[in-house]
Amino acid sequence: MSPLRTRVLLAVALVAGVLTWVALDVVDGTGAAVPMPWTVPVLLVVLAVAVLSVGRPVRRWNQGHRDRPLDALRAARTVVVAQAAGVTGAALAGAYGGFVALLLPMLGIEVRRDRMLLALAAMAASLLLLVSGVVVERWCRLPPDDDADGRAGRPQGRRSGGQTGTSSREPGEGEVRRSAEYTPSGVSTPT
Numbered sequence: 691m692s693p694l695r696t697r698v699l700l701a702v703a704l705v706a707g708v709l710t711w712v713a714l715d716v717v718d719g720t721g722a723a724v725p726m727p728w729t730v731p732v733l734l735v736v737l738a739v740a741v742l743s744v745g746r747p748v749r750r751w752n753q754g755h756r757d758r759p760l761d762a763l764r765a766a767r768t769v770v771v772a773q774a775a776g777v778t779g780a781a782l783a784g785a786y787g788g789f790v791a792l793l794l795p796m797l798g799i800e801v802r803r804d805r806m807l808l809a810l811a812a813m814a815a816s817l818l819l820l821v822s823g824v825v826v827e828r829w830c831r832l833p834p835d836d837d838a839d840g841r842a843g844r845p846q847g848r849r850s851g852g853q854t855g856t857s858s859r860e861p862g863e864g865e866v867r868r869s870a871e872y873t874p875s876g877v878s879t880p881t
Contacts, residue, residue, distance in 0.1 A: 691766075691769060691770075691773075693827060693828075693831075694773055694776045694777070694823070694824060694827055698777075699776060699777070699780040699820065699824075700780075702777055702780040702781050702784065703780045703781065703783050703784030703787070704784060705784065706780070706781040706782070706783075706784030706785045706788070707784035707785060707787045707788035707791070708784075708788065709785075709788070710784070710785040710786075710787075710788030710789055710792075711788035711789075711791050711792050714788065714789060714792050715792055718792065724789075726789070726805045726808045726809060726812075727808075728808060730808070730812045730815070731808070731811040731812045731814070731815040732815075734779075734782065734812065734815035734816055734818065734819050735815050735818060737775065737819055738775070738779075738815070738818045738819040738821075738822040739822075741771060741772060741775045741819070741822045741823055741826055742822050742825070742826060744768055744771055744772075744826070745768055745771075745772060745825070745826030745829045745830065746829075747760065747764075747768075748760065748764075748765050748768050748826075748829055748830050749826075749829035751765075752829065752830075752831075752832070765830060768826065768830055769827060769830045771823075771826070772822075772823045772824075772825075772826035772827040772829075772830060773823065773827055774823070775819055775820070775822060775823030775826070776819075776820055776823030776824050776827065777823075778819060778820075778823075779816050779817065779818070779819035779820025779821070779822075779823055780816075780820050782812070782813075782816035782819070783813050783816035783817050783820060785816075786809050786810075786812045786813035786816055787813055789806075789809040789812075789813075790806055790809045790810055790813060793805060793806040793809065794806065
């Protein structure tokens, strides 16, 4: 899985912002009001904190606090959640940025000003979600190999090449079998 790239996140934010601005301009021209609930910024901050809390065990493991084994599947899921948070945060920041751009010329109208402040708060919370996703993704990067065979510094079930796989021994507590190797008797069959 490749890491998030700044150019991709900027492109997502820009496209979302332009599409939102165009769509809201059309809707605003009809006289319909676009709802802007106050719960959106709060929910986005809660999501950012949740992403950080999901990534914390992986960070601790990478920093050397290895009192418990780290399941490779959990680490992989953490990376996926972090990347999803980063892309979602970029898209929402762009969308709320487009909303702010639409409302900016109408600051004289009190209702529009209040909605713009909520959109600014949502944009800031979206940026927080974006940053938390990028930070947790960086926390999930494997540390450099500690020894020649590439085993130290890796989660269980990982080879030095970064590919998940199995070794010649039976999986231990907390390790995951690949579905192709599972048999009802619990014994691996050679292929």
